[in-house]
Amino acid sequence: MGTALRQYRQAAKLDQPQAAEVIASSQARISRVESGHATPRVIEVRLLLDAYGVTDLEVRIKLEELAKHSKKRGWWLEHSAHLRPDYVDHIALEDDATYIRQWQPTLVPGLLQTPAYARAVIMEGPDCIAPEAVNQLVTVRESRQTKIEAGGTAYTAILWESVVTQPLVSVDIHRAQLASILDVAKRKNVTVQVLPFSAGALAVTTAGFSSFSFDSEPTVEAVAIENLRGTSVLEAPEDLAAYGNMFDVLRSAALAPDASAKRIRDILRSI
Structure with a gap:
């Protein structure tokens, strides 16, 4: 299906960004669909085929059936009535990713909550x-965390020290949350680091973000930034390079994983 959609797009002389506009999604999603790493929804197939000028009814029915019955159909669709479209895109990025890296200066990331x-x-x-x-x-x-738990994705989270020292919830919930982070960080595919207060202004240089890679190499291919209006996805090469470099800077300034776990244990004992 991915190969067919790519061929029809090329025949229509459209590039991936133009195709992404058709389904109000991201270039990364079009790329993953065409490479076979993600399955489009039926409505997306219909919109793309319309844009590509594909009128052959047999072809359209075949591709729609593939999308309808694919085992990779997103689990989150059953909850779509309660989810913003941009949140759906964020979940799709997570579900397709082989590497996820997150920087969070305010809250425990959703994948660890x-x-x-x-x-x-x-x-x-x-x-x-x-x-x-x-x-x-x-x-x-909870469902978003399944892939991390199954080891299907390499996940690295960097948390500012205030996230673990300053409870934004009740003390009991905060204690249980810290204990959970320590347990999750024991998994081979999970790395949790704490950026200490001593890092200074570095912690407020950039807002929280998530970066995603979709192949065997951890090259950043999409970045998601949460804001008041929802989630924005960046895919321009200069943006990907900037956020990739920023994550490396944050990771270098953060405590090592073992030292981070010790810091969380110390905080847990002090509460």
Whole structure:
């Protein structure tokens, strides 16, 4: 299906950014669909075939059936009524990624959050969310962690020291969250580092972000930045290089994984 969509796009003389505009998504998603690393939804297939001028009914039915019955169909679609489109794109990036790197100066990242922590920060957020929607969002955050738990993705998180020292939730929830981080960090595919206060202004140089790689090499291919209006995905080469370099700077300034675990244990004992 990916090969066919690429051939039809090229025949229509459209590039990947133009195709991404058709489905209101990112160039990275078009690239992953065409390379076979991701499966498009049926509506995306229809929109792309329309844009490519493909009118052969047999071809259209075949490709739509492939999309409809693919085993890779996103698990998150059943929750889509409660998710913003940009959040869906973020989850799709995570689900496709072979490497995920995150910098978080304010909250524990969603991929590390316990259900209790997730519920607390969702309910304390600026948006008014119905209780049933809160339950769905907590379930989605738990489901996002499945691939990390299964070892399907190499995951590195750098947390500013304030994230682990300053409880933004109840003390009991914070203690359980720190203990959970220590447990998750024991996995072979997970690295957690703490950026200490001694790093100074470096911690506030850039807002939190996630970078993603989709092949066997950890080359940054997409960056997601959360903001008040949602999640923005960057794919321009200069942006990817800038955020890749910034993560390396943060990682070099952070405590080593063992020292980070000791720092979290010390904080846990002090609470």
